[in-house]
Amino acid sequence: MRIPKKERQHRLGALLDENPFMTDEELSKHFRVSVQTIRLDRLECGIPELRERLKSVATRSLEAELKSMQSDEVFGEIVDIELDRRAISIFDVTSDHVFQRNGIARGHHLFAQANSLAVAVLDDDLALTVDSTLHFHRPVRAGDRVIARAIVNYELSTGKRTVVEITSSVENELVFSGEFHMYRSGTDTRRETK
Amino acid sequence: MRIPKKERQHRLGALLDENPFMTDEELSKHFRVSVQTIRLDRLECGIPELRERLKSVATRSLEAELKSMQSDEVFGEIVDIELDRRAISIFDVTSDHVFQRNGIARGHHLFAQANSLAVAVLDDDLALTVDSTLHFHRPVRAGDRVIARAIVNYELSTGKRTVVEITSSVENELVFSGEFHMYRSGTDTRRETK
DNA sequence: TTCCGGATTAGCACTTGGTACTAATATCAG
DNA sequence: CTGATATTAGTACCAAGTGCTAATCCGGAA
Numbered sequence: 001m002r003i004p005k006k007e008r009q010h011r012l013g014a015l016l017d018e019n020p021f022m023t024d025e026e027l028s029k030h031f032r033v034s035v036q037t038i039r040l041d042r043l044e045c046g047i048p049e050l051r052e053r054l055k056s057v058a059t060r061s062l063e064a065e066l067k068s069m070q071s072d073e074v075f076g077e078i079v080d081i082e083l084d085r086r087a088i089s090i091f092d093v094t095s096d097h098v099f100q101r102n103g104i105a106r107g108h109h110l111f112a113q114a115n116s117l118a119v120a121v122l123d124d125d126l127a128l129t130v131d132s133t134l135h136f137h138r139p140v141r142a143g144d145r146v147i148a149r150a151i152v153n154y155e156l157s158t159g160k161r162t163v164v165e166i167t168s169s170v171e172n173e174l175v176f177s178g179e180f181h182m183y184r185s186g187t188d189t190r191r192e193t194k
Numbered sequence: 195m196r197i198p199k200k201e202r203q204h205r206l207g208a209l210l211d212e213n214p215f216m217t218d219e220e221l222s223k224h225f226r227v228s229v230q231t232i233r234l235d236r237l238e239c240g241i242p243e244l245r246e247r248l249k250s251v252a253t254r255s256l257e258a259e260l261k262s263m264q265s266d267e268v269f270g271e272i273v274d275i276e277l278d279r280r281a282i283s284i285f286d287v288t289s290d291h292v293f294q295r296n297g298i299a300r301g302h303h304l305f306a307q308a309n310s311l312a313v314a315v316l317d318d319d320l321a322l323t324v325d326s327t328l329h330f331h332r333p334v335r336a337g338d339r340v341i342a343r344a345i346v347n348y349e350l351s352t353g354k355r356t357v358v359e360i361t362s363s364v365e366n367e368l369v370f371s372g373e374f375h376m377y378r379s380g381t382d383t384r385r386e387t388k
Numbered sequence: 389t390t391c392c393g394g395a396t397t398a399g400c401a402c403t404t405g406g407t408a409c410t411a412a413t414a415t416c417a418g
Numbered sequence: 419c420t421g422a423t424a425t426t427a428g429t430a431c432c433a434a435g436t437g438c439t440a441a442t443c444c445g446g447a448a
Contacts, residue, residue: 005395020252023434034397039436049435051245051404058214058248061255075302107323108269108306115301129301132328139322199424217405228426233407243406245433 008033009041020053075112076148078120087121087150089113095142105140110168110176113148118164118180121150126185130161134178144170160184202227203235214247269306270342272314281315281344283307289336299334304362304370307342312358312374315344320379324355328372338364354378 003011008031015030016022024042028035042049048056076091091113097105111134119127140146148168156163162184168176197205202225209224210216218236222229236243242250270285285307291299305328313321334340342362350357356378362370 021249025434036397036399037395040396043436051248051434054245054248054252055215057252057255061251102320104320104322106306106309107326108302108309111305111309112300112302115305126296126298128298128333129328129330131330132301134323134326134328136323136325219405230426230428231424234425237407245405 003031005041009045012038012041013045013047016047016053020057021050023050075109075116076146078117081121083121083123085121085152087117089117089120089148089150091146091148093140093142093144093146098142103141105142105144107136110136110140110146111178113146114150114166114168114176114178115180117148117150118166118182121152121164122162122182122184124184126183127162128183129180130183131181132178134176136176138170138173138175140170140175144175146170146175148176197225199235203239206232206235207239207241210241210247214251215244217244269303269310270340272311275315277315277317279315279346281311283311283314283342283344285340285342287334287336287338287340292336297335299336299338301330304330304334304340305372307340308344308360308362308370308372309374311342311344312360312376315346315358316356316376316378318378320377321356322377323374324377325375326372328370330370332364332367332369334364334369338369340364340369342370 012027012031015027022030024035024038027038031038041047047053076089078087078089081087091109093105093109097109099106114134115129115132118129146168147170148166151165153163153165160183162182164180164182166176166178166180167174206221206225209221216224218229218232221232225232235241241247270283272281272283275281285303287299287303291303293300308328309323309326312323340362341364342360345359347357347359354377356376358374358376360370360372360374361368
C-alpha cells in the first residue's frame, strides 16, 4: 500500500477533474495499482467511465457555445423594451464574472450589460458608442442579479447624437450608472432583426 | 432509394454538425436506411465515429475553457508593465468581438481591455473602478491589433483615489481613450500574484 | 503465532459503438 | 438484359468499459 487508499481516491478525483481523458489503464500506471483497483476507486467515488466523462464535457461545451452565441449581441437578457424610449435587462452574476482575489465582479461586465442595452434600445442598424461617463457606486458580487434600466434622453440628444442613460441596481440598490452618447447612422430599420 | 445518396450524405454531415451525439443506429432510423449504409456514408465523407466526435468536441471545449481562464483576470495580453506607473497591453480583435451586422467591435471589449489594464497597473489587492469617462474615437474591426497604454496620473490622484489614463490605438491611430478613477484599499502587496 | 478483515488483484462473461472486410441483393440506366 | 452502383447482411475483432466471483496480500489484535 504505497499511498493510503483515501488519498489515492482524492488525487484520482483531482486528476480526472483537470484531465478527463485518461483511461483506467493509464490511471493504473499513474498510481501504480491494478486496473481493477482504479475501477473500485471510481465506483466508490461515483466517478463515471471515460466515455461518460467525455460525453458530459462535450455537452457542457455545446451548451456554453450556445450560451455565448445568445449573449453575443446583447450581454444580459432583455426583459422589456420600448424602442427609442426605454429598456430593461437582467444579468445574473456568477463566479465566472468576479475577480478571484476579492470576489467582486469585474467592471467590464457591468459596462457590457449597460452598453449592450444602450445599443439595443436604439432601433438603428448602426448605433455606436462615442463617449460615455460611468459611475460604479457599489461592488457587485457573484449571485447578485443586476437589473439595468435604459432611458433615452431627448433633451440632451442632437441630430445624429443620442444620449442613453443607464442605471443598474441590485435589489433596488444602485450599483452602477452611466451616460452613453451614441452615434446613429440614421438608417433606421423597422424590421424585426431579433 | 428514397432520397439520392449525395443529398443524404450532405444532410448527414449537417445533422452531425449540429448534433454530434447520434449513434449510427439512430442515424439509420432517421434516414430509413441500414446501419451499414450510414457507415459507408461516414466513411466516404470522412466523418469519424461517435466517440471520436465527442472527444474532439470535448477537447475544443477544454481549450476554450483554458483560454477564457487565462483571459480571466486580464483582458488582453500585457506586454510591458511598470507597477504604479505605466503599462501596455495588446488585444487582437477577431470576428468573435464584432457586431455581426456591421463588423465593428463591440465597445465593451475595448473597455474591458482598458479597465483590466487600469486594474493591473495598480499593485493592489483591491483596486476598483469608481468613475470613468470614455471616448470611442474610431470604430475598430476584426483583424485590428489594439494597443492600450496606461499611465498613472499622480497630479489628479488623492489619497485612496488614483487616476489611470488609458489610450488605445490601432496602427498608431487613436481609437479609444479613457480616464479611470480607481479606489485602492491600500493593502499594497509586493508579491507577484500576476 | 494465528486469524480476521479490508485492500488489492485476477479472471470471466457481457455491453456499446464502433472498424474492416466479404458477400449477397436491389435498383437503375443504357 | 446486363453491368455498374447502391444497399444490406453477416462475420470477426477492438476499446473501454460494467458486474460479478474468487483469490491473495497485508497489518493489527487476540
